[in-house]
Amino acid sequence: MINVLYFAWLRERIGSSSEQIETQANTVADLVEELKTRSPAHALAFSDMASVRVAVDQDLTEMTASLQGVREVAFFPPMTGG
Amino acid sequence: MINVLYFAWLRERIGSSSEQIETQANTVADLVEELKTRSPAHALAFSDMASVRVAVDQDLTEMTASLQGVREVAFFPPMTGG
Amino acid sequence: MTIRVQSEAFDMGAETNAFSAAVAPAGAVVTFSGLVRDEGGTLTKMVVEHYPGMTERALATIRADAMARWSLVDAMIIHRYGPMVPGDQIMMVATAARHRADAFAAAEFLMDYLKSRAPFWKKEFGAHGERWVASKDEDEASLGRWALTNPPSSG
Amino acid sequence: MTIRVQSEAFDMGAETNAFSAAVAPAGAVVTFSGLVRDEGGTLTKMVVEHYPGMTERALATIRADAMARWSLVDAMIIHRYGPMVPGDQIMMVATAARHRADAFAAAEFLMDYLKSRAPFWKKEFGAHGERWVASKDEDEASLGRWALTNPPSSG
DSSP states (O other): OEEEEEOHHHHHHHTOSEEEEOOOOSBHHHHHHHHHTTOHHHHHHTSOGGGOEEEETTEEEOTTOBOTTOOEEEEEOOOOOO | OEEEEEOHHHHHHHTOSEEEEOOOOSBHHHHHHHHHTTOHHHHHHTSOGGGOEEEETTEEEOTTOBOTTOOEEEEEOOOOOO | OOEEEESSOOOHHHHHHHHHHTOTTOSEEEEEEEEOOOGGGTEEEEEEEEOTTHHHHHHHHHHHHHHHHSOEEEEEEEEEOEEEOTTOEEEEEEEEESSHHHHHHHHHHHHHHHHHHSOEEEEEEETTEEEEOOOOHHHHHHHHHHHHSOOOOOO | OOEEEESSOOOHHHHHHHHHHTOTTOSEEEEEEEEOOOGGGTEEEEEEEEOTTHHHHHHHHHHHHHHHHSOEEEEEEEEEOEEEOTTOEEEEEEEEESSHHHHHHHHHHHHHHHHHHSOEEEEEEETTEEEEOOOOHHHHHHHHHHHHSOOOOOO
């Protein structure tokens, strides 16, 4: 069971800030492919992966990152703090 | 008549913060040569000109600057503000 | 505290004074504060969203990197989230060092990383509707300058 | 007032807040403040001497140069003279701009010029007697970096 979080326009497009996902995905990229099948809103949110960043257990990482032992995956657009 | 000002260790070595000087000097460098003859303290203060800066009528300038029409000449060490 | 993530407004001047008072060996304090711009009156509100938990971790890492890289006496970061209006302080950083070059470089480094590596997202509301602020290519490019240069030690 | 030369202490935080409140279009405010260092307890007093009249002229020129060179909303300089003790604020600069790169660069420029081109001289008093602070070669060298580079416009 992985806790998947969405922020900013990903959250708005998907219409949810988090969901618990039962998955066998090995990598973040695999998880994204699964998520895209959940609803048209998910498919739209993940349609332009160049605009999506990911953090695994609260550390920024790449889409190729492993999900082994991971509890939390967050998807969001490029950050605009400061 | 030129008002000559001294700051920081030049003031301390010469023992005065200003003096009115009647001079025919054409340039700052000429004025320095005249000042050095006024007392051993003056000669000491101007013994290392690499450590002396000059402002003419309150603008930083070079020792070669003209004294034509000048009312105020100030001598001081390199500045250490901030 | 050296890292604070909060929804409440903060008093930038009071924070700076408190920070300065606590860094006795330092001769130089640099601050940066980010304000909500009014964009010529077209912006009425800004909302900052963040990722609780990761935000604090990311800021602590960025601060630790700055402390390791330059000779600093201290460094602090305050960042707000939630709704704000034009003129509000969004965030501030402060750095203290013996020498000003270190304090300046570290403050710029904190800002560059904070812009692109801390999980905050700004949404603007105004006369023309609402929109998520786009990240700037130049913010990403700014990070590049810290990769190969040596930290300054003079100043 | 954008240039102040005074013997009285000033409240850096309050000055920064007042400055920030008056620069509505700006998104970025950078401050630098110089404190009297304690030098491990060996320094008991610092006296800053200056050249009344020329000081104000020099600071106004340095500020005008910064305003002309970068896209700034405002810039201010406060510098004290007279006796001070460790921990005291000697001086501050503040810059406000739409973009942070301009605010940072202009603040560094103001400091570099103020260090070597404004008629202030510091004398330190302490356990080992008194001495005039020597100018640093690196301060003079710092000026060189402003000669040929273009002002940044991004950020």
